[in-house]
Amino acid sequence: MxxxxxxxxxxxxxxxxxxxxxxxxxxxxxxxxxxxxxxxxxxxxxxxxxxxxxxxxxxxxxxxxxxxxxxxxxxxxxxxxxxxxxxxxxxxxxxxxxxxxxxxxxxxxxxxxxxDVSLDVDTRRTGKARKSRSDKKTWHWGPEGHGAILLVNCDKESPRSTEPDLRHSQLTSLDDLQDMSPMVLSCGGPDDVFRRHKLVLQVSAPDSQRLRVFCARGGTGLAHYQMVLGPARLSYAVDRQPGEREIAFHVEGLSFPDAHFQGLVSLSVSLVDTGALSEVDLFTDTVVFRVAPWIMTPNTQPPLELYVCSVMDSHGSNEKFLDDMAYLAMKANCKLIVCPRVENRNDRWIQDEMEFGYIEAPHKSFPVVFDSPRNRGLRDFPYKKILGPDFGYVTREVQFAGSSSLDSFGNLDVSPPVTVGGREYPLGRVLIGGSFPKSSGRRMARVVQDFLRAQRVQAPVELYSDWLSVGHVDEFLSFVPTSDRKGFRLLLASPSACLKLFQEKKEEGHGEAAQFEGLKHKAKRTINELLEDRHLRKDSLHVQKCIDWNREVLKRELGLAESDIVDIPQLFFLKGAYAEAFFPDMVNMVVLGKYLGIPKPYGPLIQGRCCLEERVRALLEPLGLRCVFIDDFLSYHKLLGEIHCGTNVRRRPFGFKWWHVAP
Structure with a gap:
């Protein structure tokens, strides 16, 4: 036989x-x-x-x-x-x-x-599809790895469209092709062969929901491009013209990696003999893509755009704050973008609404805004005003009854690149806040956590932030770039450091210097009074224990030494079971290169200078940083937020290519 x-x-x-x-x-x-x-x-x-x-x-x-x-x-x-x-x-x-x-x-x-029948993609990650007979069915990480990459086509090229490009089964602009990955079908041979044989492009049912394939037949105008594979279309009998030796296709991604999608999709082409009683597949060639992950950028990346909201409500206007942000952006040489009241509906917390990141393939990269599930006054801003040409959009929704303050993106941060026990994280690690382990407190929504973990290249670390009233990690930590070999420092809010500083000033004879000096409508508190306030001391030491627990987690998970951490003086008080900042929370700052926009703490004045500001300058400016203290007391602090909560920064993507990671 x-x-x-x-x-x-x-x-x-x-x-x-x-x-x-x-x-x-x-x-x-x-x-x-x-x-x-x-x-x-x-x-x-x-x-x-x-x-x-x-x-x-x-x-x-x-x-x-x-x-x-x-x-x-x-x-x-x-x-x-x-x-x-x-x-x-x-x-x-x-x-x-x-x-x-x-x-x-x-x-x-x-x-x-x-x-000649071959389906080829950019397996070598050069930006072009090149012919290869070897190992197109697998995808490998690392600098010596191989395999093609697919971008989620989540931007909006056409100004006439109201939705991201991935929502359309037809091209709305030829520019959209640049967001897609190239794929070439070789089909050389005598024309008579292809009269009895056909070429069939195929995709599995699950993968058909995660990609589309376009092909232009009869011309290269917008109307000539047709979807040949995608949702509800699992196969395509290729329309090969006489003498044709290659056919170009364009592949777009429709879904980011997530809990039930590891990010790998495959396509195949089969040479089918149609002359027999039943069709027979003579040969099949298969290619695999990995969908590019969404990547966050840490404070150590150079700033490109600073976003802030203009508001006017019962708390007054933040016009002076906007002027301060304009000055800071000018010094840092980045663009200031002010979201007007008509677009923010007096929702000033633009950090909580969204997080900027990017996606990248060898042939293309563009920023993508991740819209949080909080959906307050700014809910339409990322979709209606940021989504556009070469600026993508992604979100994860939760049922309103199941959402909490911890779903806001002040509770989402990312470290600079770190090495932990010999393992490298060249794109840093995502940080999110949650409840104390094994407790039943507030946590970030599972759909958001699943999305972040599925990206794989910035392995998330969950911290303990539920001890705070608002519950965001940006209330007790920040990263700043430095000019030394380490390249960054972790800043942690420190009640112990603040009490120690006040004790030093008392012993130097400045016990009657007052906190909140220069603020109207706020009772002054002398250093002596603050040190004698047993409730404030007890509350702050409780907070110190919460921060110390996170300190050990951060040291372990980010591979940090004590010398990599700077303690920023800060006091907290408890309101019920949760903590709030006693004076403007200085770690809740905006970082624009070496320029730091820090909440003005209104600390005790000693020889005409704020001792809290002086201590922070002494800690940070020797590292090559410039501290700019900005009054946010009425516009932000009294509303349980600070400068970081009220700003957002789009930063330059990493030079490191994510596909070189070994997760």
Whole structure:
């Protein structure tokens, strides 16, 4: 019996086969054998490689003989190395012999037609689809890895559209092709072959929901591009034109990696023989893509745009704050973008509404805003005002009854690149706040956590932030860039450092210097009074224990030493079971390169200078930083937020390529 998938031979008439260049074809030399035959010989015309397989051996000529024994474990494999100019222009001849020397007992002739069928993508990550026969079915991480990358087409190229491009099954702009990954189908060979054979592009049902494939037939205008694979379309019989040797396709991603999607999708093309009673797949080529992850950028990346809201409500206008932000942006050489009241509906907490990141493939990169589930006054701003050409959008929704303050993105941060126990995190690690382990407190919504973990390149760390009234990690930590070898410091709010500073000032004879000096409508508190306030001391020391717990987690999970951490003086008080900042929370700052926009703490004045500001300057300015203290007391602090909560920064993407990560 002929091996499954092998070409059968006949002594009475020629056999015919179509072979894909570079792909081995099994020839069934036992399918029609003359009576008395014990050996055979095989030869091929120019352009055909013939070799015989016996067990583990694979050779082109018999050892010391001119013929092969007709034993059951002997197989013949042929391969063509060129595309045929005409039908049946390549030949293989098998001759059968008896036990004695003499003429052959019979001959079988096999005519071959060589065709070039190959589905190729950017497996080498150079930005272009290149032909390859090797390992297109797998995807590997690391600098020596390989495999194609797919961008989620989540921006909006056409100004006439109101939705991201991935919502459209038709192109709305030719520019949209730049957001898609190239894929090329090689289909060279005699035209007559493709009259009896067809090429079928296929995708599985699950993957069809995660990608689309477009192809232009008949021209290259916008109307000529049609979706050939995607949702509800699992296969496409390729429309090959006479003489056509390559067909270009464009592939777009529709879904980011998530809890039930690891990010890998595959496509295949099959050469199908339609001449038989039933169609037969002669050859299938498969390629795999990985969908590019959404990547956050830490404070150590240079700022590009500073976002802030203009508000006017019962708490007054923040016009002075906007002026201070304009000054800071100018010093940092980044663009200031003010969200007007008509767009923010007096929702000033722009950090809580969204987080900026980006996606990248070898051929293209663009920023993507992640819209939080909080959905307050700013809920429409990311979608209606930021989504646009080469600026993508993604969100994760939760039921309102299941959301909490911890779903806001002041509770989402990312560290600079770190190395932990020899393991590198070249894109840093995402930080989120939650409840104390094994407790039943507030946590970030599972759908958001699942999304962040599924991106894989910035392995998230969950911290304990539920001890705060608002519950955000930006209330007790921040990262700042430094000019030394380490490249950054972790800033932690520290009640102990503040109490120690006040004790020092008391011992120096400044016990009557007052906190909140210069603030109207706020009672002043002397250093002596603050140190004698047992409730404030008790509350602040409780908070210190919460921060110290996080300190140990951060040291362990980010590979930090004590010298990498700077303690920023700060007091807290408890309101019920939750903590709030006693004076403007200085770690809740905006970082624009070396310029830090820090909430003005209104600390005790000693020789005309705020001792809290002076201590922070002494801690940070030797590291190459510039501290700019900004009054946010009425506009933000009294509303349980600070400068970081009221600003947002889009930063330059990493130079490091995420596909070089080894997660």
């Amino acid at each position: 002929a091996p499954r998938g092998a070409v059968r031979l006949s002594l009475n008439k020629p056999s015919y086969a179509v072979c894909v260049v570079g792909v081995e074809t099994l020839v069934a030399v036992h399918s029609d054998v003359p009576e008395g035959a014990e050996t055979f010989g095989v030869s091929g015309s120019s352009g055909v490689e013939v070799f015989t397989v016996r067990g583990p051996s694979r050779v082109t000529k018999p050892a010391g003989k001119a013929r092969w024994p007709l034993e059951g474990d002997t197989e013949v494999v042929v391969s063509v190395d060129t595309v045929s100019k005409d039908l049946d222009d390549l030949q293989v001849t098998v001759s059968y012999f008896g036990p004695r020397e003499g003429r052959a007992l019979g001959h079988s002739v096999l005519y071959l037609t060589g065709v």
